[in-house]
Amino acid sequence: MTVTEPSAFDHRPTPTSGVLGLAAGTFAVGLVAGTTVQRLLLTVAVGGAAAFALGGRLWRRRRTAGGLLGVCGSLAVVAAAGYAATRPERVVHRLELLPGLLGLWVLAAGLLPLRVRRGRLLIDIGAGLVFITVLTGGVVRGASTAALVVAAAATILAWDAAENAVSMGGQVGSCGATDSRRAELVHAGFSGCVAVVAVVATLGVARVGVDGLPFAALVVLLLAAVVTILVAHR
Amino acid sequence: MTRLRDLRHAVGGGDPVGSVDRADDNGDGDSQTPAVRPTGRWRGVVGVVFLAVAVGILAKRPAVLLMAAVGVVFAVYPLVTTVPDPTLSVDRRIDPESPADGDAVAVRTTIRNEGDVPLFDLRIVDGPPPTLSVAGGSPRGGATIGPGESVTLTYDLRARPGRHRFGPTTLLCRDASGAVEVERRIDAPDRIDCSATLPTVPLRGRSGHRTGPLVTDDGGSGLEFHSVTEYERGDPANRIDWRRFARTGELNSVTFRTERLADVVVCIDARPDAYRARSDDDPHAVAHAVDAAGRIGDALLDANHRAGLAAFGRESFLLAPGSGDDHAHRFHRRLATAPALTPSPPESVGATRAVADESTPRSDPAAPLDHQLSAIRERLGSTCQVVLLTPLCDGDALDVARRFESDNAHVTVVSPDVTSADTPGGRLARLERDSRLAALRNANIPAADCDPATPLGSALEHVERSRR
Structure with missing residues (x-):
């Protein structure tokens, strides 16, 4: 009885949503990375993370090629992160990009996955690092308000x-008989619509003149919204 | 052949009580899981909002606060989506339904959305028989299906001898945001019958007094030569060896091996430790044992022996030996429905021996095994023999066999091999199992080593031959 049948059910994350996730993460970091050096480093790191993910996918079938690709990709990410930590002249630019590059790498590792059970944790950490880059961009005024919101x-x-x-892969496997691609795209589509609504609403409110509003009022409004949501979650 | 079953449930108000369990690794049948459960996947967004608000306040950056506002919209998102109320039907086509051993069986399971609303995120886990391995395709799939649309899973199973039942099809339906998951189980009790009768079951020379097909070591009337003894008054004249009388002048009678009826209890080791499998995709040892028990029982009953069934593990039972069509029916029903032989492994497998709270609470898992065994042994008749089905995964299985043997119930061990040579641990387990098999044989207990890939019949024949 062969155990390693190609169709055997595995719990690996599905590729479609994984690619979508990496692309969205790259887009987020790209919006914050303003200077040419940052853009270049981001391109190298994204290429490295993609190669790393691809190598991990290949690992099961072709050890050598997969391993080589994964190691090269990781080296590219590490090199890009090293440059990001030292190269840009302004310290804020260094702080800004570094977590994002590492975040994309961790995100790719979560989608491999390095360890099936830890996939979710890696994704949380990766997305968190990318968000830290975006936050830093907001604090150091690295990008326009619209770019930050997007x-x-x-x-x-x-x-x-x-x-x-991860969830789809864990429940139905990454190579199911029925393509789960449509369900994943529909899910991502709905989330995309929500994102568009969120961006339009936020920027619309900002255009109306939030900047003129007292800062404290804005904070209190937001906190009130959050508390309302928490109460509704009960 | 087409079978259609419908399931129309009302979702009970969508009240998500209970712990938030990320519902992966499904497929282990636990009917107590709530039908509607929150996945909690959007909870982290609130934390992100708080973080952004805090950073925004500290750095006095309105732009960061606006980022928090985006997070607020995503936190509201799962609140506005509706909880799906799926109305689904499952239709399974099996081709062929009665395959030969080793044939590929094509299964097509079609799930149709009978409701009026589209189901955006439907995850399907079909329940192929635990004893069969999937040879191609996958019994799992994800889909988006509109009202009236359907989705079909296609996969192949490799047929093995026996009667294999499909489990329920599990359908997980998430709302658009994925915040709520509704679980449905639709029972479609299809069956694959792959008949391949066992040529022989090795039995030991222990029997009652009724005439039957078991050739014993006792002299008497029968077909097979046993011995020549001195004539005693009363021996039948047709058994006198007249040639010898002519040659030597002494009267001798020939005896033959008596043929008797055997009382056999097929006993299955279903302890949590026996739920081992070569890999996640392969059937575990208890599934193999249940399959083998059914076929051994059939072979015994076909040969007019009296067959009984027993199991120990999470609980124990004994179906006393009997014969006849009614008894055969009882035998198979017990095999399919006995709680001790549930195909889903107990929670504690692999982990510590903590017994799940759903069954009877047990403080020490070793004590009940003693109770269970003595309950079975008490009810075994004095002439009963036991065919013990165990994967021999631990030393306890060896003790069980020895204990039966020491009670004068002759034991034959049939052991499905679920060890694998892929990992160092697997190789060690295989070595240990081999030494247990050797220990059994040294104790004069016949033991059949059954590789799931080879037919059961040949392993049993091997034991039968080596005994002679």
Whole structure:
């Protein structure tokens, strides 16, 4: 009885949502990375993370090729992170990009997955690191308000798609007889619509003149909204 | 052949009580799980909002607060989606339904959305028989299906001898945001019958007094030569060896091996430790044992022996030996429905021996085994013999066999091999199992080593031959 049949059920995350998640994460970091050096480093790191993910996928069938690709990808990410930590002249630019690059790498590792049971944790950490980049961008005024809002929405989309990849893969496997691609795309589509609504609503409110509003009022309004949601969750 | 079963449930208000369990690794049948459960996947967004608000306040950046506002919208998202109320039907086509040993059986399971609303995220886990391995395709799938649409899972099973029942089809339906998961189980009790009768069951020379097909070591009337003894007054004249009389002048009678009826109890080791499998995709040892028990029982009953059934593990039972069609029916029903032989492994497998709270609470798992065994042994008749089905995964199985043997119930061990040579641990387990088999044989207990990949019949024949 062969155990390693190609069709054997595995719990690996599904590729469709995984690719969507990585793309959304890259988009989020790209919006914050303003300078040419940052863009270049991001491109290298994304290429590395993609190669890492691809190598992990190949690992089961072709050990050598998969392993080589994974190691090369990791080296590219590490090199890009090293440059990001040292190269840009301004310290804020260094702080800004570093967590995002590492976050994309961790996100890719969660989608491999390195360890099936830890996939969700890796995705949470990866998306969290990307969000830290976006937050830092907001604090150091690294990007326009619109870009920051879109980047925040893209980070949440990245996490949503990646988590869906893990959950779908865990329940029906990454190579089911029926393609789960349509369900995944529908899910991502709905989340995308919500993101669009969120961005439009937020920017619309901002355009009306939130900047003129007392800062404390804005904070209190937001906290009130959060408390309302928490109460509704009960 | 087409069978259609419908299931129309009302979702009970969508009240998500109970612990938030991320519902992966499904397929282990636990009917107590709530039908509607929150996945809790959007909870983290609230934390993200708080983080952004805090950073925004500390750095006095309105842009960061606006990012928090985006998070608020996503936190509201799962509240506005409706809880799906799926109305689904399952239709399974099996081709062929009665395959030969080793044939590929094509299964097509079609799930149709009978409701009026589209189901955006439907995850299907079909329940192929635990004793058969999937040879191609996958019994799992994810789909989006609109009203009236259907989705079909296609997969192949490798047929093995025996009667194999399909389990329920599990359908997990999430709302668009994935915040709520509704679980449905639809029972479609289809069956695959793959008949391949066992040529022989090795029995030991222990029997009652009724005439039957078991050739014993006692001299008497029968077919097979046993011995030549001195003539005693009263021996039948047709058994006198007249040639010898002509040659030597002494009267001798020939005796033959008596043929008797055997009382056999097929006993299954279903302890939590016996729920071992080569890999996650392969059937576990208890499934193999149940399958083998059915076929051994059939073979015994066909040969006019009296067959009984017993099991120990989570609980024990004994179906006393009997014969006839009614008894055969009882035998198979017990095999299919006995709680001790549930195909889903207990929670405690692999972990510590903590027994799940759903069954009777037990403080020490070793004590009940003693009770169970003595309950079975008490009710075994004095002439009964036991065919013990155990994977021999631990030393306890060896003790069980020895204990039966020491009670004068002759034991034959049939052991499905679920060890694997893929990992060092697996190789060690295989070595240990081999030494247990050797220990059994040294104690004069015949033991059949059954590789699931080879037919059961040949392993049993091997024991039968080596005994002679």
